[in-house]
Amino acid sequence: MKILLAMPYPNAKRSLFSRFMIPCLTLQQIAGITPQEHTVEIVDERFEKINFDKHYDLVGISCVAYNSLRGYEIADAFKKRDVKVVFGGYHASLLPEEAKQHADSVVIGEAELTWPQLLKDLEKGKLKPFYRANKPVEPENIPPARHDIGVYTPFSEAIQASRGCPTGCEFCAMQKIEGPLFRGRPVNNIIDEMNSIKAKTIFFADASLTINPRYTKSLFGEMKQLNKKFECFGNINVLSRDDEFLKLASEAGVNRWYVGIESISQENINAVGKSTNKVEEYEKAIRKIKDYGMKITGFFMFGFDNDTLDIFNRTLQAIYEWELNEATFSIVTPYPGTRLFERLEREGRITSYDWSRYGEGNVNFKPKKMTEDELSQGIRSIFEDFFSVKSMLKRSFNTSDINPVKPLIIFTGNIGLRSFYKKEKFNM
Numbered sequence: 001m002k003i004l005l006a007m008p009y010p011n012a013k014r015s016l017f018s019r020f021m022i023p024c025l026t027l028q029q030i031a032g033i034t035p036q037e038h039t040v041e042i043v044d045e046r047f048e049k050i051n052f053d054k055h056y057d058l059v060g061i062s063c064v065a066y067n068s069l070r071g072y073e074i075a076d077a078f079k080k081r082d083v084k085v086v087f088g089g090y091h092a093s094l095l096p097e098e099a100k101q102h103a104d105s106v107v108i109g110e111a112e113l114t115w116p117q118l119l120k121d122l123e124k125g126k127l128k129p130f131y132r133a134n135k136p137v138e139p140e141n142i143p144p145a146r147h148d149i150g151v152y153t154p155f156s157e158a159i160q161a162s163r164g165c166p167t168g169c170e171f172c173a174m175q176k177i178e179g180p181l182f183r184g185r186p187v188n189n190i191i192d193e194m195n196s197i198k199a200k201t202i203f204f205a206d207a208s209l210t211i212n213p214r215y216t217k218s219l220f221g222e223m224k225q226l227n228k229k230f231e232c233f234g235n236i237n238v239l240s241r242d243d244e245f246l247k248l249a250s251e252a253g254v255n256r257w258y259v260g261i262e263s264i265s266q267e268n269i270n271a272v273g274k275s276t277n278k279v280e281e282y283e284k285a286i287r288k289i290k291d292y293g294m295k296i297t298g299f300f301m302f303g304f305d306n307d308t309l310d311i312f313n314r315t316l317q318a319i320y321e322w323e324l325n326e327a328t329f330s331i332v333t334p335y336p337g338t339r340l341f342e343r344l345e346r347e348g349r350i351t352s353y354d355w356s357r358y359g360e361g362n363v364n365f366k367p368k369k370m371t372e373d374e375l376s377q378g379i380r381s382i383f384e385d386f387f388s389v390k391s392m393l394k395r396s397f398n399t400s401d402i403n404p405v406k407p408l409i410i411f412t413g414n415i416g417l418r419s420f421y422k423k424e425k426f427n428m
C-alpha cells in the first residue's frame with residue numbers, strides 16, 4: 001500500500017525558522033513500525049504542504065489537542081476522495097469517539113503492537129473501528145525510527161530511548177499513552193539508531209531521562225563515542241543531587257536539559273503531584289547543571305489553584321536571581337483525558353472546548369484566585385519582561401565564554417524564540 005503519514009499544523013507559514021525546529025519523531029517512528037512491503041511518505045505541515053490529489057491507499061494522521069481541528073480538516077478532505085483515514089496520537093487516543101467521526105479507524109495508545117495488525121486487516125478489507133494497545137510494548141521490540149525519510153533538519157533530529165513516566169502529574173497526558181512503567185530500550189539499539197542520524201544534535205523525546213538514573217548512566221557512557229550533542233528532559237530531584245549523573249551527561253555530550261520547574265509554589269507542586277520537585281532544590285539544580293558546562297531551559301506554568309496575582313512577579317524575580325537564562329511560559333491547560341480535565345469539568349470550570357485554543361497560550365478554564373483576564377495578561381507580561389531587549393542583552397552578554405561570537409548567537413536565538421512564541425503561542 002501507499003501510505004501517507006501526516007502531522008497537521010494550523011496556519012503553517014513554513015518560514016526559514018522552521019529549519020531550526022525539532023523534526024517530528026512520531027511520524028518517523030510509525031514509519032519504522034510499518035512493514036517494509038508498504039511505501040511510506042511523511043508530511044509534517046510545519047515544513048511541507050500535503051498534496052491532496054496524489055494517490056494514497058491510506059492516510060495516517062497524528063495530532064495533539066492543539067492541531068486536532070486541522071487534522072480533522074485533512075481527514076475530511078481525504079475521505080471525500082475515498083481514501084481510508086486512520087487517526088492516532090495523544091488527542092485521538094484521549095478522545096477516540098471524536099476522532100472516529102472523521103476517520104475509518106482510530107489507534108489508541110502506542111502503535112507498535114496494533115499498527116501492523118491494522119494494516120493486515122485493511123488489506124483483507126476487515127478494518128476495525130478502534131485498535132487499542134492492551135499492553136505496553138516491550139522496549140526491545142521498539143524498532144528504530146526511519147530517520148531516512150521526512151524533511152531533513154540539519155540542526156537536530158529526535159530519538160526516544162525510553163517510554164513511561166511513574167510520576168503522573170495531574171495536568172500531564174503522558175501516562176495515558178506511555179503508561180506509568182519506565183521501559184528503557186536496550187542501550188545498543190539506541191546507539192545503533194543514533195549512528196543512523198546525520199544531524200549533529202540529537203533531541204531525546206523521552207518523558208524524562210532522570211527516572212532511572214542507573215539506566216541513563218549506562219546510556220551516557222556509550223553515547224560518549226558518538227561525538228554528538230544531546231538535549232534531554234530531566235527532573236529536579238536527580239539534577240540537583242546526583243553529581244556522577246551530571247558529570248557523565250556532560251562527558252556524553254549533553255548540552256541542554258529541559259526541566260519542568262512548573263511553579264515556585266510548593267503548594268501548587270504538591271497539589272498536582274509532581275513529587276520530583278522541591279522548590280528549595282531549584283536553584284541548586286540550575287547552578288549545578290551550569291557548573292557542569294550544560295544549559296538549562298526551565299518550563300513554567302501559570303494558573304494553578306494556589307496562584308495569586310503576585311505569582312508572575314515572584315517567578316520573574318526568582319528566574320533572574322537564579323540566573324536561569326532560558327525559560328518558557330505556559331498557561332495550565334486541561335488536556336482531555338487528564339485528571340486535571342476531569343476535576344475542572346466536575347467543578348464546572350472549563351470555559352472552552354475549542355481544541356485549537358489548547359496550545360498553552362490561552363485560558364480555557366476559570367482560575368481559582370484570579371480572573372481569566374488577569375491570568376492571560378499576567379503570562380504575557382512575564383513573557384514580555386523575560387524577552388525584553390534589556391533582559392535578552394543582559395543574558396546574552398553575561399557569559400564567561402571568551403568566544404566573542406557567542407553572545408551574538410545567544411541574542412539572535414532569543415530574538416527567534418521571542419517572535420516564534422509571540423506569533424504561535426500568545427497571538428501577540
Ligand code: B12
Pocket residue numbers: 007008009021022023024025026029030059060061062063064065066067086087088089090091107109110111112115158160172173174177205206207330335336358359360361425
Ligand atoms: C518532541 C515534542 C514536541 C516538539 C515536536 C513536536 C512534533 N510535532 O513532533 C515540539 C517542541 C515542537 C512540541 C511542541 C508542542 N507540544 Co509537544 N511534545 C513533544 C514530546 C516531548 C515528544 C513527542 C514524541 O516525539 N514522542 C515520541 C513518539 C514516538 O511517541 P508518540 O508521539 O506518542 O507516538 C506514538 C503513539 O502515540 C502512536 N501514534 C502517534 N500518532 C499516531 C498516528 C497514527 C496514524 C498512528 C497509527 C499512531 C500514532 O504511535 C507512536 C508509537 O507508539 C511529547 C511528550 C512525549 N514524550 O511523547 C510532547 C507532547 C506531545 N507535546 C505536547 C504539547 C502540549 C505541545 C505544544 C502544544 C506545547 C506548546 N505550547 O508549545 C506544542 C504543539 C506543537 C505541535 N503542533 O505539535 C503535549 C500534548 C498534550 C495533548 N494532549 O495535546 C505532550 C504530550 C507533552 C505533555 N506532557 O503534555 N512538542
Ligand code: SF4
Pocket residue numbers: 165166167168169172173174175207208260274276
Ligand atoms: S514528570 Fe513530566 S512527563 Fe512525568 S507525569 Fe509529570 S509532567 Fe508528565
